[in-house]
Amino acid sequence: xxxxxxxxxxxxxxxxxxxxxxxxxxxxxxxxxxxxxxxxxxxxxxxxxxxxxxxxxxxxxxxxxxxxxxxxxxxxxxxxxxxxxxxxxxxxxxxxxxxxxxxxxxxxxxxxxxxxxxxxxxxxxxxxxxxxx
Numbered sequence: 198x199x200x201x202x203x204x205x206x207x208x209x210x211x212x213x214x215x216x217x218x219x220x221x222x223x224x225x226x227x228x229x230x231x232x233x234x235x236x237x238x239x240x241x242x243x244x245x246x247x248x249x250x251x252x253x254x255x256x257x258x259x260x261x262x263x264x265x266x267x268x269x270x271x272x273x274x275x276x277x278x279x280x281x282x283x284x285x286x287x288x289x290x291x292x293x294x295x296x297x298x299x300x301x302x303x304x305x306x307x308x309x310x311x312x313x314x315x316x317x318x319x320x321x322x323x324x325x326x327x328x329x330x
Contacts (some may be wrong), residue, residue, distance in 0.1 A: 198274065198295060201247045208246065212246065213320075216320045219318045220246050226319060231265065234319060235254060236324060237257075238248050238324070242267075242317075242322045243264070243323050243324075247296040251271055251300070251322065252267040260307070265313040268310070275318055276294055277293075278290065281302065289302055290309075
């Protein structure tokens with residue numbers, strides 16, 4: 198896997214202000230405001246920073262939390278998990294393993310078969326619809 202590394206200036210040029218704040222500064226979009234929280238179309242969700250395929254629509258579910266939620270990544274090698282102790286909580290942060298973009302967090306309260314809920318910021322994703330031919 199080829200890692201991608203850019204300066205803050207390069208990321209600011211490539212991303213919107215909001216995308217930069219979420220992916221590079223670990224901000225969080227407000228619940229029920231993101232571009233994909235209620236998307237039900239078939240396709241692949243890629244990292245907004247580097248295009249790495251992260252999640253498939255057939256693993257997306259409505260967790261009622263206001264953020265896109267998935268029960269597993271498309272390829273576990275494309276995401277990385279780290280302990281996040283910010284905001285007085287202990288959570289598991291999810292990052293793109295190619296460019297280190299902050300994606301969201303994973304929780305152990307998801308549906309079968311994994312029991313996981315990858316709670317991901319829409320601003321960290323770009324949706325690629327499935328080819329309908």
